Amino acid sequence: xxxxxxxxxxxxxxxxxxKLYPIQLLVNYWEFRQPAAAISGGSRRSSPIGEKLDQLFRxxxxxxxxxxxxxxxxxxxxHSLVRFLQAATERNMTVSLVLTPELGLHYPNSGLxxxxxxxxxxxxxxxxxxxxxxxxPNIFALPSFFSQHxxxxxxxxxxxxxxxxxxxxxxxxxxxxxxxxxFSGGFWKYYNSAVxxxxxxxxxxxxxxxxxxxxxxxxxxxxxxESPGTPKWKDxxxxxxxxxxxxxxxxxxxxGKVLHVFGRRAQTNQAGLARRTREVEIFTPEADPxxxxxxxxxxxxxxxxxxxxxxxxxxxxxTRCSSVAGSAYPPFFHWSSVGNWSSxxxxxxxxxxxxxxxxxxxxxxxxxxxEADWFSLPQAFRARMENLAELFTRGDxxxxxxxxYLSPHAWSACGPLWAELSRQNGFWSQVTAxxxxxxxxxxxRLVVVDPEYVFTRETVEKLSVLARRGLTVAIPKSxxxxxxxxxxxxxxxxxAPRIDITLGLHYKxxxxxxxxxxxxxxxxxxxxxxxxxxxxxxxxxLAVSExxxxxxxxxxSLTVVPAKLSSGDTAIFVLNESRRxxxxxxxxxxxxxxxxxxxxxxxxxxxxxxxxxxKTKGATAFSSRFSVEVGAFGILSLLLKxxxxxxxxxxxxxxxxxx
Amino acid sequence: MDLVYDWKAFTSVFxxxxxxxxxxxxxxxxxxxxxxKVVAAYAESEDLTxxxxxxxxxxxxxxxxxxxxxxxxxxxxxLLEGALSHPHxxxxxxxxxxxxxxxxxxxxxxxxxxxxSQKHFLLTAMSGWWTRILPSYYGIFxxxxxxxxxxxxxxxxxxxxxxxxxxxxxxxxxxxxxxxxHLLPVQGIFTSAEKWNKLSEAPNPWPGIxxxxxxxxxRLVPYNRKLLCLLAMKxxxxx
Numbered sequence: 076x077x078x079x080x081x082x083x084x085x086x087x088x089x090x091x092x093x094k095l096y097p098i099q100l101l102v103n104y105w106e107f108r109q110p111a112a113a114i115s116g117g118s119r120r121s122s123p124i125g126e127k128l129d130q131l132f133r134x135x136x137x138x139x140x141x142x143x144x145x146x147x148x149x150x151x152x153x154h155s156l157v158r159f160l161q162a163a164t165e166r167n168m169t170v171s172l173v174l175t176p177e178l179g180l181h182y183p184n185s186g187l188x189x190x191x192x193x194x195x196x197x198x199x200x201x202x203x204x205x206x207x208x209x210x211x212p213n214i215f216a217l218p219s220f221f222s223q224h225x226x227x228x229x230x231x232x233x234x235x236x237x238x239x240x241x242x243x244x245x246x247x248x249x250x251x252x253x254x255x256x257x258f259s260g261g262f263w264k265y266y267n268s269a270v271x272x273x274x275x276x277x278x279x280x281x282x283x284x285x286x287x288x289x290x291x292x293x294x295x296x297x298x299x300x301e302s303p304g305t306p307k308w309k310d311x312x313x314x315x316x317x318x319x320x321x322x323x324x325x326x327x328x329x330x331g332k333v334l335h336v337f338g339r340r341a342q343t344n345q346a347g348l349a350r351r352t353r354e355v356e357i358f359t360p361e362a363d364p365x366x367x368x369x370x371x372x373x374x375x376x377x378x379x380x381x382x383x384x385x386x387x388x389x390x391x392x393x394t395r396c397s398s399v400a401g402s403a404y405p406p407f408f409h410w411s412s413v414g415n416w417s418s419x420x421x422x423x424x425x426x427x428x429x430x431x432x433x434x435x436x437x438x439x440x441x442x443x444x445x446e447a448d449w450f451s452l453p454q455a456f457r458a459r460m461e462n463l464a465e466l467f468t469r470g471d472x473x474x475x476x477x478x479x480y481l482s483p484h485a486w487s488a489c490g491p492l493w494a495e496l497s498r499q500n501g502f503w504s505q506v507t508a509x510x511x512x513x514x515x516x517x518x519x520r521l522v523v524v525d526p527e528y529v530f531t532r533e534t535v536e537k538l539s540v541l542a543r544r545g546l547t548v549a550i551p552k553s554x555x556x557x558x559x560x561x562x563x564x565x566x567x568x569x570x571a572p573r574i575d576i577t578l579g580l581h582y583k584x585x586x587x588x589x590x591x592x593x594x595x596x597x598x599x600x601x602x603x604x605x606x607x608x609x610x611x612x613x614x615x616x617l618a619v620s621e622x623x624x625x626x627x628x629x630x631x632s633l634t635v636v637p638a639k640l641s642s643g644d645t646a647i648f649v650l651n652e653s654r655r656x657x658x659x660x661x662x663x664x665x666x667x668x669x670x671x672x673x674x675x676x677x678x679x680x681x682x683x684x685x686x687x688x689x690k691t692k693g694a695t696a697f698s699s700r701f702s703v704e705v706g707a708f709g710i711l712s713l714l715l716k717x718x719x720x721x722x723x724x725x726x727x728x729x730x731x732x733x734x
Numbered sequence: 735m736d737l738v739y740d741w742k743a744f745t746s747v748f749x750x751x752x753x754x755x756x757x758x759x760x761x762x763x764x765x766x767x768x769x770x771k772v773v774a775a776y777a778e779s780e781d782l783t784x785x786x787x788x789x790x791x792x793x794x795x796x797x798x799x800x801x802x803x804x805x806x807x808x809x810x811x812x813l814l815e816g817a818l819s820h821p822h823x824x825x826x827x828x829x830x831x832x833x834x835x836x837x838x839x840x841x842x843x844x845x846x847x848x849x850x851s852q853k854h855f856l857l858t859a860m861s862g863w864w865t866r867i868l869p870s871y872y873g874i875f876x877x878x879x880x881x882x883x884x885x886x887x888x889x890x891x892x893x894x895x896x897x898x899x900x901x902x903x904x905x906x907x908x909x910x911x912x913x914x915x916h917l918l919p920v921q922g923i924f925t926s927a928e929k930w931n932k933l934s935e936a937p938n939p940w941p942g943i944x945x946x947x948x949x950x951x952x953r954l955v956p957y958n959r960k961l962l963c964l965l966a967m968k969x970x971x972x973x
Contacts, residue, residue: 106737108900123900183739183821207814211823212739214814270768270807271787368766368774368810374827375834375844376764378778387783413741653781 095171095257095353095405097432097441097464099140100449101412102127103181104159105147124155125162131446132166139163140171140257140443144186145232148239160243164250171353173257173443174236175333176229178208178265178362179411184215188228196222199278200268200364208265209367210359211413217262220329221281233336241340255351258333260397260404263326264356264486269364273315274487275322285314285321297531297557306554316527316555319483323508327399330354355440356397356404360388360431361414370415380415382423382708386430386652390634393434394497394505395485401511405440408432412445425456426650426708432460433636433648434502436467437474455677462676472646475639477622478504478521479513483528491604492523495613500622502636510537518639519546521620523613526551526597532559539567543588547620551597568592576615579608584619591619623664630659633705645715646672651705658704663715670695672712739822743884743898747876747930748854763800764844765790768807803844805837813837824893855939857893863973864964865891873920875899875912878927885912885920905955922955940968 107124131139141159148156163170180186185208190196198206198219205216218225244251267274275281292298293308306313338352360366369384389408396403408431410416416424432442441464449457466472478500480493485508496504505512513519514537522541528534528551535556542548556564571585571592580602582595593616601608617623625645626635632653638646651657705711763782766774767790775782775793777800785793794802813833817826837844860874870890877883880902887894899912909922929951933939944965946952954961967973 106740106742106898181740181742182737204811205815205818207811207818209814211745212737212741213820213822214817214826216815216818270771270773365774367814368807369776371810371814371830372764372766372774372776375831376776376778378776381776381783383781383783384774654779 094439094468095255095355095407095441096138097436097467098449098460099171099407099441099443100131100136100138100446101443102131102139102141102159102446103412104141104155105144106181107155107159108153122158122162124159125165128162128166128168132168134450136168136446138169138171139446140173142173142177142180142186143236144180144182145176146184146186146188147182148232148235149188157239157243160250160254161247164247164253167253169253169255171255171257173259173357174233174337175257175259175261175357177259177357177359177409178262179210179359179409179414181212181411181413183213185210187215187218191218191222191225191228192216196225197278198262198266198276198281200266201273201275201277202268202270203277204268206262206266206268206364207367208362209370210362210411217265219276219278219280220261220263220325221276221278221284223280229333230336233333234339237337237340255353256337257353257355258330258337259355259357259407260326260330261333263322263329264358264392264395264397265363266322267364267486269368271488273318274484275318284325285318288321288324289317297559316483316529319487319527320508320529322487323484326397330399354404356406357409357443358392358406359409359411359414360385360392360427361411361416363388363392373415379423380419382419382427383652383654385416385427389427389431389434390502393431393438394502396438396505396507396509396512397485398507398509398512401509401515403438403507403512403515406435406438407440407443408435409443410445410448412448417448417451421453422706422708425452426652426710428452429456429460429710430636430650432463433638434474436464437472437636437638439467439473441467459673459676466676471641472638474502474637475518476503476505476516477518478523478617478620479516479519480504480506481510481513481522481524481528482506482508483525484508489525490527491602491606491609492525492613494604495609496523496616499610499613500617501634503622503625510534510541513541513546514544520622521547521549521616523549523616524551526553526602528553528555530556530560530564532557532563535560535563535567539563539587539592542567542590542592545589547591547593547616549582549593549595549616552594553597564594568594578611580612582612582615593619625664627662628659629662630657632657633659633661633703635661640714647713647715648672649703649705649711649713651707651709651711654707656704656706656709658702661701661703661713663699666697666699668695668697668716669701670714670716672714675714676712738895738897740884740896740898741823743882744824744886744896746882747878747884748857748934761800763793763797763802765793765802765804766807766810767804773807805844809837822893822895824896854934859964859968860888860893861891867960867964869919871918873912873916873918875909875920875922876930877905877908877922877924878930882927885916887916887918905953909955921958921961922953924953924955925951940965940972941970944969 104124107122107127128139143156160170176185176187178185184192192215196218197216200206207214207216240254266276289309298308334352361370366384366388369381373380393406398404410428416427419427428442435441478496480489480496482489482493485506489506493506513522522538538548538550550564567587568585571587574584576582576584580595582593585592595612603609625637626647628635628649632651634650634652636648636650638648640646649661703711763775763777765772770790772785772788772790772793775785790802790804813830816833817829820826820829834844872888874886874888875883883899884896885899886896899908903911905922905924909920913920925946929946933942936942943952947954947962947965
């Protein structure tokens with residue numbers, strides 16, 4: 076659904092990208108004020124920001140990241156941003172600047188100018204309420220990205236940043252060489268009311284933009300010919316369906332616009348091209364409206380923050396994939412220094428950090444955190460994270476997704492099919508709004524399309540290509556097909572052999588090329604969460620697509636994060652998300668050789684996968700069933716090797732890793 | 735540029751150090767519900783996330799020994815939106831806590847369960863009857879060393895701003911500088927972080943404060959007899 080022009084711009088911009096290191100330490104340059112003496116000609120070396128960078132450099136940090144508070148840029152009469160960049164360059168440190176407005180900054184309104192927080196600019200959730208961010212230094216309502224005033228001001232800010240950095244290119248090219256610019260998706264993911272229902276901005280300006288886009292989109296020739304069976308696309312009755320793709324498209328257009336405006340001067344400036352631009356998806360769990368109420372309750376009760384709730388938000392965000400043209404934006408979790416995360420008990424703090432790190436770094440992302448928070452963590456914990464980061468960076472370990480859920484909007488709540496897919500297939504599954512994401516994943520086996528997805532001919536073509544390549548594609552038998560899309564699907568399935576399944580959720584299975592197309596019924600009474608029909612359907616889809624159950628845990632408090640090693644072996648992290656120690660069983664479909672993966676990343680120098688065998692030979696066990704004990708908020712890491720022949724072995728107790 | 739609401743500086747002096755010690759189960763569960771369905775549930779040291787999305791009646795039925803304080807999401811949204819007009823988190827939370835105390839949930843009052851955030855003893859005193867004695871606009875500079883210091887500006891008993899003054903100066907010079915820079919009378923309180931933490935965690939810190947001033951463990955700069963009298967009242971009369 077992304078307009079072609081935006082896709083072209085984004086792809087051009089993305090060509091110069093390189094990956095960000097999984098652990099990004101934040102330095103809030105605006106917190107370090109230049110003493111009056113230094114401004115009037117004193118030494119730069121003795122400035123507070125210089126001292127901080129010296130201190131970090133001595134600790135081995137060669138790269139720092141900073142958010143750029145929009146308001147700080149507009150009022151920066153002492154040129155603190157430039158001084159910060161100069162100070163970093165003098166110390167030969169590289170810097171990443173996050174330019175998109177983000178949440179959780181130690182700055183009033185998270186850096187947004189005050190005039191953008193006014194009532195006529197605010198975003199509204201589906202229930203008409205403001206989207207409130209409950210984080211210090213002040214609670215504020217999120218502005219709407221559809222507001223004209225907001226967009227005008229954002230344009231001015233980006234142009235100013237573009238000019239500022241281009242001028243620096245000319246005056247001090249060394250700064251440019253050490254600088255990269257990071258863009259994220261902004262506030263789109265936070266536009267919800269914390270209750271299941273449609274996500275997105277429902278402010279009057281957003282609704283006007285929505286109506287205009289619906290008119291424009293469905294005026295296209297593809298939707299023009301109204302044949303029997305096709306819905307009246309512009310009807311108010313279809314608003315809930317149309318809102319979802321509209322929100323997705325608006326986010327993609329926003330990203331494109333930001334890159335286009337920012338890069339305008341850089342493209343005409345030879346030196347500016349040296350500046351690297353990276354696109355990521357930053358998520359601040361504590362800023363999510365779903366955490367607002369939990370945080371408020373814990374604060375009113377003077378209690379500790381709810382780490383389990385935070386952990387749940389990490390899981391939810393980690394299974395969402397925002398992307399463009401098949402390239403997923405690396406996800407980063409931001410642990411804000413002003414949130415409640417830092418006041419969690421040590422075991423809980425380390426647990427949520429490590430969980431978010433594993434899930435994000437496994438997809439090419441990582442974590443953003445304040446340098447002071449990082450150094451407040453125990454040395455052994457930091458060493459483990461650094462060693463894992465090395466493995467992730469080198470590509471020795473990554474999370475692979477085998478099943479995709481194609482939704483019209485990546486941040487909206489998905490239906491019972493996704494809930495069941497996620498329950499049965501865990502972190503091997505992912506929600507995406509981009510059909511090409513599955514095409515880019517070599518190990519993708521299954522695509523389940525949401526019942527409220529609007530099909531164009533192009534989408535059906537892409538899905539049938541996936542099926543021909545060997546994937547199983549489950550398509551709803553809905554009325555949300557354009558006439559051409561329906562014709563295309565009928566053409567693809569007309570000559571294919573067919574099997575009808577009439578037990579539970581009815582579906583027809585067509586063998587297309589190397590793979591299958593499944594067309595499932597969408598009766599409301601059958602599509603219910605936890606219904607036997609939905610459970611069986613997802614089980615069937617996983618079986619048909621040959622995604623065997625990789626690992627099964629006996630206790631609901633335990634979750635498994637799988638990761639693939641470049642050597643072909645698998646590492647699994649067993650997470651105990653509860654406040655009690657859990658004893659349970661881990662069951663594998665076949666006999667496996669298990670050893671302690673912590674040996675790999677706990678060593679001072681991380682070992683390359685080729686040497687894993689010799690390193691862990693002494694502590695291996697063979698079985699298909701293992702009993703484990705994981706401490707409260709503990710993480711157990713295991714290295715698995717599949718054994719072809721059956722080996723009889725007694726259940727072994729695994730080693731426990733306490734973080 | 736000055737961060738007029740330097741939350742890190744504020745919490746470094748007036749915040750609870752480290753995490754809150756786990757408390758005994760009070761038997762109450764706080765719930766925010768939307769149309770009878772749980773949006774958020776909280777009880778200290780408990781995992782209640784699995785109840786999200788369930789019906790409140792079901793939750794109450796499965797926890798017959800617990801008292802559920804159910805707050806309507808609409809009322810809580812109203813509380814949050816009502817706090818938006820205040821410029822900083824400390825003030826906003828005071829408004830939130832005050833308005834939340836008036837909320838009565840299904841079956842029980844939130845007041846029975848919530849402590850409405852334990853406030854630091856100095857902040858409580860400044861917003862109490864001291865407002866009648868102290869100037870209407872003044873500053874309190876608390877320094878526990880260069881890395882933990884904050885200047886509070888207080889207007890009519892309410893915290894107006896909190897900022898981290900740059901650099902480290904001798905006490906008298908620091909107070910004079912801040913007073914001239916911000917054009918307000920500033921009272922400096924200088925002590926060690928260890929002493930301050932100990933006092934902050936004490937149930938009744940006032941006698942300890944008075945003793946610490948007499949023992950020169952806490953320095954008041956300038957030496958303020960009026961403030962000393964107020965502290966003595968707190969320490970020995972309890973008002």
